[in-house]
Amino acid sequence: MSDVTRPTRRRLLALVAAATAIAAACSSDDAAAPPTTVTATTTTVTSPATGDGRLVIGLLLPVNDPGLGMSLVEGAELAVERINDAGGVLDRTIRSVVVDEGTSAATASGAIQTLLDQDVDAIVGPSSSVIALNTLDDIVSAGIVACSPTASALALDDYPDEELFFRTVPSDSLQATAIAEVADQTGAQRATIVHADDAYGRGLDEAVSDALASGPITISDSVALSPADDDFTDEVRGIAGSDAQVVIILADSTTSTRFLEALDTVDGALSTVITNDAIRSGETAQRIAALSPTLRTKIIGVGPQAESTPEPFDPAGPFATNAYDCVNLIALAAQKVGSDAPRDIAGQMASVSASGSVCRTYADCLVALESGLQIDYNGPSGVTELLVRRGDPARATFDRFTFDENGRDQLQRTFVVGT
8 A cells, every 4th residue: 555645734624614524644765745535434354454664653533523532642652653753663664554433333344344454553542431342343353453542341351352442531430539638638437329220330439439439438328320310309309308418420411410400409518529520511501601710619520630831741732642652652662672563562551651762752751662661651741651461551640620610620739659
């Protein structure tokens, strides 16, 4: 397949606006050719990939999402550009291929097949935990290494991925520890956990309960919220009438917001309401703004660091640095092992992220590698360390945030959780 030029930022935005799946790549070693369009997917079985000396990275991301999706794509593409400016990998420029993850396992599976048809060695994505859980088999069975910038589900911790799947976003198991730490700092002695009655909510409920077990807080109750339930009145009345001083909400943005609206209709002795990061969605701002100031000022959110403030990361944008780190880790692993074969890359992903000469950019890390040094890539966040067996961050920075009168989240402080 011929090499293709990497679209500019303006062209990428135009393609996203037109809801077009694109194939993007860096400039070729020789002459540049026009961008190609993604061909229709097939259902052929792909043999496990082997290296050919040219690293090709597929970006399986929600490109039609103007917020998160665009931030992730731009972060990944910026990493590709800077890697090539520094000399590429294995003395060749690397190439990227962008496809739309979509919003379902079906659309993502088709996009994965498109990437396999274009002989990618590695994939950045999927971004969605649900999609990752439903499509990782396709990636693993093809023998491709993958790195997700945002799929944080607990269920992925022990997924049978043949050590081919990595994450630069912390697992929800670390978020559970962060939530428990914030709860302990309230001084409360009794808490109620409210969770969505699904695999995500039940798993996070169990993890937060375990994290609180060694602390001073006693869990008064655990309340399951059915997404199909259109009335949470009974649940909030039960909590208001209990001895709970803190309520911890673990659910998607819609369920969390609906529960807060119901909680706003009752009087209670709650001192603090702690939520996971799903409520941070801009789609919830208007409804949070409509809450009474009394309740709104009690809400504390806890979530993985999305971007630094007051100065944003380079690259800027929600979780852009996570996608940027995925690309750099893949490239550095390939450079270290001297191969673009996916399983060779996977074997070095954790190695280049810890216990060595600290470097923050691909260019600096490349100099260290070429000098025969072990490297510790820390990336823009300064915290990038993957566990050897699981491929997840061993520690991560979390945001503690509140909400202003307009329902927008406001960072209070950041803190690091993990070993």
